[in-house]
Amino acid sequence: MASIRIISTSIVCTASDKKSNFRIELTPWDLRLLLEEYSQKGLLFHKPKSEKQYENTHIQHLKSSLSQTLDLFAPLAGRLATIKHDDNTTSFFIDCNNEGAHFVHAAADGVYVADIIQSIFVPKIVYSFFPLNGVVNYEGTYNRCLQIVQFTCLSCRAKNSTISVFHHLLNKEFFTFRRKILQNSKQRANAEIGSNKISSFQALLSHFCGSLVRNKCIDDPNQEMKFRVIMGVRPRMNPPLPQHYFGNAFQGGTVTMKARELLEQRLGYVALEINKIIAMNTDEKLKGTLESWTENPKVNTMESIRSYTLMLIGSLWVDVYGNDFGWGRPVAVRTGPAGKTDGTITMFPRVEQGSIDFEACLSPKTLQGMGNDIEFMDAVTSLDYLR
Numbered sequence: 509m510a511s512i513r514i515i516s517t518s519i520v521c522t523a524s525d526k527k528s529n530f531r532i533e534l535t536p537w538d539l540r541l542l543l544e545e546y547s548q549k550g551l552l553f554h555k556p557k558s559e560k561q562y563e564n565t566h567i568q569h570l571k572s573s574l575s576q577t578l579d580l581f582a583p584l585a586g587r588l589a590t591i592k593h594d595d596n597t598t599s600f601f602i603d604c605n606n607e608g609a610h611f612v613h614a615a616a617d618g619v620y621v622a623d624i625i626q627s628i629f630v631p632k633i634v635y636s637f638f639p640l641n642g643v644v645n646y647e648g649t650y651n652r653c654l655q656i657v658q659f660t661c662l663s664c665r666a667k668n669s670t671i672s673v674f675h676h677l678l679n680k681e682f683f684t685f686r687r688k689i690l691q692n693s694k695q696r697a698n699a700e701i702g703s704n705k706i707s708s709f710q711a712l713l714s715h716f717c718g719s720l721v722r723n724k725c726i727d728d729p730n731q732e733m734k735f736r737v738i739m740g741v742r743p744r745m746n747p748p749l750p751q752h753y754f755g756n757a758f759q760g761g762t763v764t765m766k767a768r769e770l771l772e773q774r775l776g777y778v779a780l781e782i783n784k785i786i787a788m789n790t791d792e793k794l795k796g797t798l799e800s801w802t803e804n805p806k807v808n809t810m811e812s813i814r815s816y817t818l819m820l821i822g823s824l825w826v827d828v829y830g831n832d833f834g835w836g837r838p839v840a841v842r843t844g845p846a847g848k849t850d851g852t853i854t855m856f857p858r859v860e861q862g863s864i865d866f867e868a869c870l871s872p873k874t875l876q877g878m879g880n881d882i883e884f885m886d887a888v889t890s891l892d893y894l895r
Contacts, residue, residue, distance in 0.1 A: 512616045512636045512660060519608035520571050522578040522585050532583050532602040536801040537756040542646040543807045548638040548844025551669050552624060553835045567613055570659060578609060584655040585609055588648030610656035612639055619662045625840045630680035638844030680869045684889040685712055687862030700776030705783055714779035719884035720818060721770045723877025729768035736762050736819040739786060746791035759794055761785035814849045822855035829859045843867060
């Protein structure tokens with residue numbers, strides 16, 4: 509089995525190299541993530557032939573760019589700090605002390621870009637591209653960096669750059685849905701309910717949920733299915749939070765239906781239920797949720813996450829393919845194993861405007877069933893197109 513080798517590790521501090529007494533207080537949106545694992549995102553790039561001999565130069569350039577970036581985002585060069593109080597409670601905050609971010613230079617000999625992007629199933633080697641596997645957010649208090657960047661060189665002129673940030677047997681599979689298919693699903697869903705309020709995303713999620721339930725081999729048709737959608741709330745606040753707000757700002761909504769309802773109802777009905785849950789997140793409700801949390805704080809746990817049939821994370825508004833370090837656009841985006849349970853779906857916009865990628869973490873039996881589900885797979889872009 510292929511594995512990676514670590515070439516070097518280093519600490520990258522801010523370009524100004526100044527320690528600061530500045531501290532960032534955490535919001536309920538931040539604090540409820542303390543028991544979750546570090547967020548892991550990765551980009552895969554081709555490396556131009558003419559630049560092969562300049563690998564070390566690229567590494568230094570990346571470190572220099574990271575250092576300058578940390579000047580603008582000082583919390584990522586800091587550490588999670590705690591204060592223990594007399595009433596047996598603990599406060600958390602980010603100490604912007606410029607202890608630095610961790611940078612790892614690695615290589616994956618014998619692993620090619622085609623091994624990753626031409627496989628529907630995410631190869632296990634991809635997990636080794638991500639550092640801090642199994643580390644939860646509160647461990648940032650124990651001399652761990654809040655951000656760690658790993659740069660992994662693959663064979664055949666490919667580069668993988670991954671970031672891990674504070675914030676039973678399963679397989680991960682990538683599904684790509686092109687814009688035309690999504691538009692058709694949207695039109696169908698709206699036609700079924702006599703409305704124009706259903707978005708392409710909501711129609712797609714309804715389509716995906718239907719196939720998921722069909723192929724989970726559920727014995728009891730009255731079993732409750734819970735679909736959790738995590739959504740950004742910056743524009744939903746009044747006044748809206750600015751887009752450059754650095755902290756977390758999200759809220760989850762849950763659609764609960766019986767298995768038989770999902771199998772009996774049409775695309776538009778399920779999409780409408782998703783639409784209702786999303787629309788409920790008004791400014792008034794969001795502020796009420798934050799106030800309620802401060803009175804009765806609870807943190808997310810893996811046990812609570814596992815209670816959902818499906819949990820959708822990610823955003824269509826994050827331009828993941830817009831990252832260009834001088835090698836052109838990324839050819840693929842992948843996530844690490846952190847926080848993945850049976851039913852975790854990570855969503856990304858594709859380079860082609862209006863197209864969407866779903867990275868699905870499901871049991872092998874469910875994935876096999878969905879792969880043989882003709883109704884579902886008719887909406888999935890073939891591998892031939894992706895190649």
